[in-house]
Amino acid sequence: MTRILILASIFTALLSAQPKTRLEDLHGKTILLFTPHPDDDAFGCAGTLALLAKNGNNIRIVIYTNDDKGSYDPEMTSERLARIRMHEEEDACRILGIPKDHIKWLEYHDGMLEYANTRDLVEEVTGIIRKIRPEVVLSIDPGTEYVRWHKTDHRMAANNTIDAIRAAEWHLYFPNQQLHEGLEPWLVPQEYYYYVTEKEANYWVNIDSVVEKKVDALMAHVSQWEPSIHHYRPDWDPATLEKTKAEYRSHITKKDGHYVEALRTSTGFNQE
Numbered sequence: 001m002t003r004i005l006i007l008a009s010i011f012t013a014l015l016s017a018q019p020k021t022r023l024e025d026l027h028g029k030t031i032l033l034f035t036p037h038p039d040d041d042a043f044g045c046a047g048t049l050a051l052l053a054k055n056g057n058n059i060r061i062v063i064y065t066n067d068d069k070g071s072y073d074p075e076m077t078s079e080r081l082a083r084i085r086m087h088e089e090e091d092a093c094r095i096l097g098i099p100k101d102h103i104k105w106l107e108y109h110d111g112m113l114e115y116a117n118t119r120d121l122v123e124e125v126t127g128i129i130r131k132i133r134p135e136v137v138l139s140i141d142p143g144t145e146y147v148r149w150h151k152t153d154h155r156m157a158a159n160n161t162i163d164a165i166r167a168a169e170w171h172l173y174f175p176n177q178q179l180h181e182g183l184e185p186w187l188v189p190q191e192y193y194y195y196v197t198e199k200e201a202n203y204w205v206n207i208d209s210v211v212e213k214k215v216d217a218l219m220a221h222v223s224q225w226e227p228s229i230h231h232y233r234p235d236w237d238p239a240t241l242e243k244t245k246a247e248y249r250s251h252i253t254k255k256d257g258h259y260v261e262a263l264r265t266s267t268g269f270n271q272e
């Protein structure tokens with residue numbers, strides 16, 4: 001194929017995956033989000049979640065790991081860190097308008113998702129999709145080069161979620177779920193992936209009206225930032241908070257002068 005034909009086919013594929021209704025215009029729908037750690041959802045799409053919550057959508061969050069390793073504090077333990085991270089995610093979700101009983105923790109250990117029993121993992125997530133029956137799944141893309149090489153849980157979560165989306169629609173995958181739990185197959189109509197590379201993004205959500213909610217939700221993850229990541233403290237001193245907010249705000253993606261979240265939307269098994 002010539003380069004022009006290749007470009008044309010990529011362009012057609014990107015267009016064909018576009019939804020009929022824009023994500024941020026959905027009302028009263030069920031949205032299921034998967035995140036490897038409690039904070040990736042905030043970095044990747046907190047603004048989008050705030051808009052969806054404002055529109056009265058039923059948002060369900062599934063977190064693969066308990067994030068119990070990422071602290072440099074020598075006094076920290078994994079058990080304590082997991083509890084801290086759980087409360088921080090609940091605070092972040094409250095800011096975005098998502099109740100804490102809409103958060104489901106799969107509780108794999110941080111950094112260990114790739115070593116889980118992969119068959120069990122895909123079956124578990126297939127069951128969740130069949131139970132929740134979402135109109136939209138939001139999930140992590142394998143992401144940038146740094147993430148693809150460095151972030152084991154991110155790779156695994158990305159691949160596992162799409163494997164489960166595939167399995168959920170075919171009744172012959174995990175028929176025990178139908179037999180024992182009455183779970184029917186479910187075809188996910190539209191998918192959106194965050195942490196997408198710049199060249200693969202094909203959908204941008206304008207988050208101007210909720211950008212401060214995104215920043216506040218991120219700041220709720222206190223233990224992920226300096227100084228708390230080195231010497232845990234549960235709160236911010238006001239000056240550090242304002243400085244960190246300003247720094248983060250300056251890094252939020254902008255498009256045509258607006259704050260945006262870049263996503264990749266797709267249908268089916270990412271074949272179009």
Ligand SMILES: [Zn+2]
Nearest residue numbers: 036037040154
């Ligand atoms: Zn992460």
